[in-house]
Amino acid sequence: MRNRMQRIAITILAACCLHAGAAEPEVYCDNIVVVLDASGSMGAPFIGTNVTKMAAAKSALKQVLLQSPRAAQIGVLVFSAKNVGTDWVYPLAPRDDARLIPAIEAPEAGSSTPLGQYMKIGADALLLQREKQFGYGSYRLLIVTDGQADDVALMQRYTRDILARGICIDVIGVDMLDDHLLAHCVHSYRRANDPATLVHAVREAFAEISDNGDGAVKRDDFELLTELPSEMAAPMIRALCDSGNHPIGERPKPKHRVDVAVQTSSWEAPTVTAPRHKAPVHATREAREWIVVVMFLVVATAVFGILLRKKSQAGVS
Amino acid sequence: MCLHFRKTLLLLAVLAHFGARAGEESFQKIVGPVAIGNVSDRGPIQVPFITWGGDMITFHANGGLTTQPGSNYAGQGLNLKLVPGDDFVQQVRDYMSGKSPLLRGTFSMAGLAAEMIGSDPRTQGVVVLQLTWSAGDHMVARAELKSLRDLKGKTIALRQCGPHIGFLDDVLKTAQLGWDDVKVVLAKDLNGSPDSAGEMLRAGKVDAAFVVSPDMIGLCGGLQSTGSGAEGTVKGAHVLVSTATMSHSIADVYVCRKDFYDTHKDWVTKFVAGYMKSCEQVVALKKQFNGKGPAEYMRVLKLAQDIYGKKTMPTLEEDAHGTLAEVILPGYPGNVSFFTEQSNMHGFDAMMSDALNVAISRGYSQSRTYLLKHDLDYASAAFKRYLSNTEIVRQDRFRAEAVLKEIEDLGSGANLDNRTIVSFTITFDPNQTDFSATQYAKEYQRVVQLADKYSGAVIAVRGHSDPTKTLIELVKAGVSRGVLARAGANGNYSYSFQGKPLSLEQTPAIISLIETGAFDGVSEHNPRENMQAALNLSRKRAENVRDSILDYALKSGLHLDKSQIQPVGVGIREPFIAKPTNMDEAKQNMRVEFRLLRVDAEAVAPSDFDL
Numbered sequence: 001m002r003n004r005m006q007r008i009a010i011t012i013l014a015a016c017c018l019h020a021g022a023a024e025p026e027v028y029c030d031n032i033v034v035v036l037d038a039s040g041s042m043g044a045p046f047i048g049t050n051v052t053k054m055a056a057a058k059s060a061l062k063q064v065l066l067q068s069p070r071a072a073q074i075g076v077l078v079f080s081a082k083n084v085g086t087d088w089v090y091p092l093a094p095r096d097d098a099r100l101i102p103a104i105e106a107p108e109a110g111s112s113t114p115l116g117q118y119m120k121i122g123a124d125a126l127l128l129q130r131e132k133q134f135g136y137g138s139y140r141l142l143i144v145t146d147g148q149a150d151d152v153a154l155m156q157r158y159t160r161d162i163l164a165r166g167i168c169i170d171v172i173g174v175d176m177l178d179d180h181l182l183a184h185c186v187h188s189y190r191r192a193n194d195p196a197t198l199v200h201a202v203r204e205a206f207a208e209i210s211d212n213g214d215g216a217v218k219r220d221d222f223e224l225l226t227e228l229p230s231e232m233a234a235p236m237i238r239a240l241c242d243s244g245n246h247p248i249g250e251r252p253k254p255k256h257r258v259d260v261a262v263q264t265s266s267w268e269a270p271t272v273t274a275p276r277h278k279a280p281v282h283a284t285r286e287a288r289e290w291i292v293v294v295m296f297l298v299v300a301t302a303v304f305g306i307l308l309r310k311k312s313q314a315g316v317s
Numbered sequence: 318m319c320l321h322f323r324k325t326l327l328l329l330a331v332l333a334h335f336g337a338r339a340g341e342e343s344f345q346k347i348v349g350p351v352a353i354g355n356v357s358d359r360g361p362i363q364v365p366f367i368t369w370g371g372d373m374i375t376f377h378a379n380g381g382l383t384t385q386p387g388s389n390y391a392g393q394g395l396n397l398k399l400v401p402g403d404d405f406v407q408q409v410r411d412y413m414s415g416k417s418p419l420l421r422g423t424f425s426m427a428g429l430a431a432e433m434i435g436s437d438p439r440t441q442g443v444v445v446l447q448l449t450w451s452a453g454d455h456m457v458a459r460a461e462l463k464s465l466r467d468l469k470g471k472t473i474a475l476r477q478c479g480p481h482i483g484f485l486d487d488v489l490k491t492a493q494l495g496w497d498d499v500k501v502v503l504a505k506d507l508n509g510s511p512d513s514a515g516e517m518l519r520a521g522k523v524d525a526a527f528v529v530s531p532d533m534i535g536l537c538g539g540l541q542s543t544g545s546g547a548e549g550t551v552k553g554a555h556v557l558v559s560t561a562t563m564s565h566s567i568a569d570v571y572v573c574r575k576d577f578y579d580t581h582k583d584w585v586t587k588f589v590a591g592y593m594k595s596c597e598q599v600v601a602l603k604k605q606f607n608g609k610g611p612a613e614y615m616r617v618l619k620l621a622q623d624i625y626g627k628k629t630m631p632t633l634e635e636d637a638h639g640t641l642a643e644v645i646l647p648g649y650p651g652n653v654s655f656f657t658e659q660s661n662m663h664g665f666d667a668m669m670s671d672a673l674n675v676a677i678s679r680g681y682s683q684s685r686t687y688l689l690k691h692d693l694d695y696a697s698a699a700f701k702r703y704l705s706n707t708e709i710v711r712q713d714r715f716r717a718e719a720v721l722k723e724i725e726d727l728g729s730g731a732n733l734d735n736r737t738i739v740s741f742t743i744t745f746d747p748n749q750t751d752f753s754a755t756q757y758a759k760e761y762q763r764v765v766q767l768a769d770k771y772s773g774a775v776i777a778v779r780g781h782s783d784p785t786k787t788l789i790e791l792v793k794a795g796v797s798r799g800v801l802a803r804a805g806a807n808g809n810y811s812y813s814f815q816g817k818p819l820s821l822e823q824t825p826a827i828i829s830l831i832e833t834g835a836f837d838g839v840s841e842h843n844p845r846e847n848m849q850a851a852l853n854l855s856r857k858r859a860e861n862v863r864d865s866i867l868d869y870a871l872k873s874g875l876h877l878d879k880s881q882i883q884p885v886g887v888g889i890r891e892p893f894i895a896k897p898t899n900m901d902e903a904k905q906n907m908r909v910e911f912r913l914l915r916v917d918a919e920a921v922a923p924s925d926f927d928l
Contacts, residue, residue: 028853134725136853136886138846164834166845185838187846217747217785220807222898224789227811229821233896236791237784239831240848241890 030072030138031129032206033092033122034061035115036107037145037174038081043109046175046194053146053174054109056195060202061104061144068206070095075125076103079118082110087118092125113147116155119169120248123162131245139167142205146174148181158248159185165243170205174198344681345433347478348406353437354415356577362395362584363417365402368629370644371448371569372421373621373637375399378595382624389594393587399624405478409433413440418577423451424568425483427688428672434572435686441575442688444665446589447655450927451560451567452773453643454484455533455540457518458525460553465492465739468557471524472500474514476507478681480567481514481527486675487566487770488558491739491913496678508532519551530643533559541915558738562774562915564645564927565663568655572688585691586699589652596648597705600925603641609634617641648926650709653695660874661928662769665690712924713880715775719920720883724777727914729891738774738913739767745858745907747783747900752862752909754869760911761869767913768881772927775916776882778863780855783906784889785897787851791844794836800827848889856886862909880922 042054065074075092078084083106090103119141126139141162149155159182162169169186173179175193183189188205192198225233246252356362361383366372380388382399390397402408402421409430411417420427420434420442427442434440462468465488475481489495502523505512514526515536528536537544537554540561544550560566571588578585602614609615618637622630630636647655655664669687676682694700701707727733743760745752754761768776792812795801802813812819814827830836837845863884870877889906897903 027856134721136856138849138853160834160837162834163837163845164832166849168843168846169838187838187843188840217783217789217900217903219900221785221789222900222903223808224792224810225785225896226898227819228788228792228896229819229824230896231821232819232824232827233784233788234892235824235828236788236831237889237892237895239828240787240791240844241888243832243845 027133027136028071029129029133030069030140031075031092031126031133032068032072032140032142033075033077033126034065035118035122035141035143035145036061036076036078037113037115037143037147038078038107038109039113039145039147040080040109040111041113041147042174049194051195052109054107056198057144057174058104059195060199062101063199064202064206065095065100065104066097068095073129074100075122076100077118077122077125078107079114080110080112081107083108087121088125092129113145113150115143115145115149116151116153116158119143119155119162120158123158123165123167123248126167127165127245127247140205141167141169142202143169143171143182144174144202145171145180146176152181155181156185161248163187165245165248166240172198172201172205342680343432343683344429344478344676345436348409348413348430348433351410351413353413353440355439356415356418356574358581358584360396361398363411364397364399364419364588365408365411365417365421366399367401367403367421368625369449369569370453370641371646373617373641374448374592374595374599374646376620376624377599377617378591381620389591389598390588393591395584395587395591397588405430412574413437418574418581420572422570422572423480423483424570424668425486425672425675426478426480427570427572428483428669428676429478429681431673431676431688432682432684432686434574435688439574439576442572443575443578443691444570444656444688445573445578445585445691445693446571446592447647447652448569448571448592449644449646450564451480451569451643452564452645453530453560454481454527454567455530455559455561456484456488456525456527456557457515457533457536457554458557459518459551460543460555462524462557463734464737465558468492468525469494469498470500472502472522473525473527474502474504474517474523475527476514477503477505479507479527482675482679483672484527484560484563484566486671487563491558491563491767491770518554525557530639555735562738563771564773565770568663568668569644573691575689578691582693586693586697589693590699590703593649593652593700593704596646596926599641600646600648603638606638645927646925647928649695649700649704649707650926651928653709654928656690657695660876662766662875663772706925709928711876711878711928713922714772714878714924715880715916715920716922717880720775720880720916723916723920724775724883724885724914729887733912733914736914736916738771738915740910740912742908742910743862744904745909746904747907749907750858750861752858752865754865754872757862757865758869761866762873764866764882764911765870765873765875765877767911768877769875771913772878772881773915773921774881775914775920777885777912777914778859778866778882779885779887779910779912780857780859780862781887781891781906781908781910782851782855782889783897783903784848784851784892784895785903785906787844787847787889788896790842790847791831791836794839794842794844797839797842798836800830800835852886852888852890854886855888856884859884859886859909 036057038054043052045052046056068074072095073092074090074095075088076090077087078089079087089106090100122141126141130139159169170188171180171182171186172190172192173183176191179189190201190204192201244252366375378389379385379397379399380391384390384395384397405422405426408420412420412434420430431442434442462471473485475485489499502517504514504517507513508515508528510516511520515528515532517523518526518536533556535549536551537556538550540556540559544552544554546552573585599617602611602617605611606614615633618633621637622633630640654661658664673682673685673687677685727736741760743757764776792801796803804811814823863882866882867877867879892906894902894905897906
């Protein structure tokens with residue numbers, strides 16, 4: 001937990017600095033999709049206050065999102081709101097305050113809590129973006145909810161898959177008496193039992209910026225791996241790296257591009273159009289072998305025929 | 318009949334002069350004694366041409382074998398008689414005897430003749446025009462040769478005294494090999510006979526062969542194809558390297574006699590300018606070609622077909638257009654750069670030095686006799702007012718987004734290896750951010766040289782990270798989630814899985830659990846986040862290295878096209894040592910790898926003239 005708290009200490013300002021020096025920010029973009037629960041219960045006030053959970057969530061998101069790095073991409077996905085025509089009130093895109101603020105303010109608490117379904121929608125958008133960024137950058141799903149999902153089985157299944165794809169999941173349980181079911185199977189879970197805590201929790205979730213490199217290994221750390229079979233390490237690494245960007249809950253599609261042993265030209269040189277001359281016709285080894293076999297059969301048949309005729313002639317004579 | 322096969326027939330007589338020991342004979346001995354005579358400027362000047370796309374421009378400039386009214390050369394007041402010159406030895410005889418003031422060949426071929434023609438001040442050679450760069454010569458190799466470094470100890474066939482001698486020299490330099498590292502077999506013929514390089518490869522006598530496009534297609538099916546063994550192809554045969562990528566290797570030139578050059582400089586200027594004017598016209602027409610037309614372009618193709626014959630050039634749309642498409646035209650901008658720019662690594666001085674090195678090392682020359690560089694005034698009205706395109710503008714060779722997508726899509730493994738011409742690596746320390754030329758000058762110089770020589774290829778700068786930290790996080794996450802059990806203390810840990818000591822047989826089950834998220838969701842240990850950070854970091858390192866190389870080139874006064882160098886982050890995906898046991902082993906994983914890669918045509922930004 002201490003490590004994570006250290007990471008949390010990295011401010012949004014630090015994230016801004018990280019991107020300021022990036023040569024190709026569109027490739028390194030941090031991507032965060034907020035899944036906001038707008039079910040009916042979010043319309044209720046925090047216990048002991050007259051501030052509804054929905055209003056507090058909106059306020060917290062506005063405060064934090066408006067301080068997020070410009071280079072980061074933000075998406076706001078709302079489920080069960082009664083008054084918005086689209087779930088993506090702010091599709092995953094660079095921050096545009098003029099559009100973002102009205103988008104956050106718009107939804108009003110509505111009906112049920114199909115969380116699993118919306119986690120998939122949000123994660124799929126992140127995976128699509130990861131494909132566009134060639135795998136670079138970072139990808140987080142921030143869930144702000146005040147109740148258990150209606151589709152628990154779906155939620156649990158999708159959660160495992162989302163985690164296995166390398167998308168970090170942060171959950172904020174808003175004014176919940178018990179922990180959310182996701183509390184013990186995601187990367188971070190924060191309780192927010194009042195508006196101030198909610199702001200703090202959202203801010204912490206947004207501050208989760210990776211700071212890991214390849215230089216932080218200590219000499220003693222190698223001993224942790226001593227008993228790990230060496231031959232097991234390479235496939236473990238590949239399993240981590242090759243999680244794929246196919247939609248959540250689906251199997252990866254086979255890649256079409258195969259350069260190996262193509263039989264016809266699939267590529268022409270930059271400025272070359274080689275004359276389309278027919279390749280010289282040469283008898284292949286197989287063809288030559290067949291010719292030998294056929295010739296052998298012809299000769300054998302002829303010899304057999306001659307011998308047979310001679311024998312029959314001898315018999316006649 | 319293919320164009321180059323026809324060329325072979327024309328060359329057969331010449332090549333008959335060369336015995337098996339041709340490479341060890343001096344060029345002078347091959348040509349034999351020739352009485353030096355003066356060039357007559359009465360009547361048309363005899364100008365040799367060869368069977369090559371660049372000479373189709375000469376035909377257009379002249380309007381035919383003799384200068385036609387309305388042609389560019391007629392407009393220049395020239396009167397030329399174009400004569401076949403595929404027999405290079407005969408060309409040299411005609412040049413020495415005064416029948417023609419010009420020699421037409423590749424730079425390396427001219428280099429072979431430099432000593433002989435330079436033996437008399439009258440015939441000393443002045444290179445006056447670069448017509449083209451080749452994009453239609455290839456080294457085809459057997460299946461077991463995957464990259465250039467595999468050439469060591471192998472047998473390579475090439476045509477005697479042909480253009481491929483310089484090409485092979487460049488290939489060996491790329492692989493950091495010498496001529497003694499390979500066995501060279503000199504083929505008497507270009508193709509169509511058992512004594513040609515391609516047929517030697519087909520017969521299994523050699524490991525690799527230098528061939529021209531039609532033979533390359535016959536051997537392996539195409540530039541990016543592998544022979545299947547069917548339809549005459551050789552199973553497993555593939556193009557190891559081509560001038561389509563190594564596009565600054567074979568330069569075609571005209572060489573002029575010094576005595577003629579001195580007394581007819583105006584004529585030479587008009588000859589060169591007329592060729593450049595014709596380049597501009599043909600390039601503009603070629604852009605409009607879309608399988609057919611425009612009419613004026615078809616007339617250019619038809620003229621070439623009439624001169625070479627239908628046997629050599631059966632169709633206009635494929636054969637004639639294809640022959641022209643196999644050359645890269647420098648035009649005026651490229652010639653100015655070739656002859657005058659000190660920073661041009663594929664310019665006259667570099668080509669001259671390379672050509673003489675080969676001529677001497679292979680026994681064609683005994684002394685280092687240079688060809689001369691012309692001193693035509695490119696800034697004069699003869700060029701500036703006559704030509705339309707006299708701006709020396711460098712533009713990106715590649716479309717950045719297309720290159721990025723293509724290289725990222727290639728990923729790793731066989732697809733990447735199949736596209737790799739050559740690769741090498743540098744290592745660095747943990748958290749290293751400075752990749753200065755002071756530390757890596759040798760490698761950076763190699764990158765700059767490769768980028769210049771292989772202007773049709775891209776150099777991927779691939780950053781790699783060490784996986785130790787990610788593996789540690791993975792194991793710790795597994796322990797936290799209860800997938801793995803750990804016993805013992807620091808220095809004496811042991812792990813178990815499903816109640817049994819961790820063993821290799823359990824790998825599939827462990828991998829399956831990693832793939833289904835059983836190691837994820839631990840707040841303190843997130844191996845995927847670590848892996849992701851390493852991926853980002855590795856690409857940023859690759860960017861730093863790319864920028865350092867660009868800076869090195871700039872400070873060295875060398876031109877380097879940024880679009881040709883593509884940084885890629887590999888992260889922890891391809892470690893040398895998957896489970897390092899100490900920091901020294903971990904450091905071996907921290908590396909930046911340079912890969913020279915062939916890329917799709919879509920990645921190349923079209924330009925009129927090559928600089």
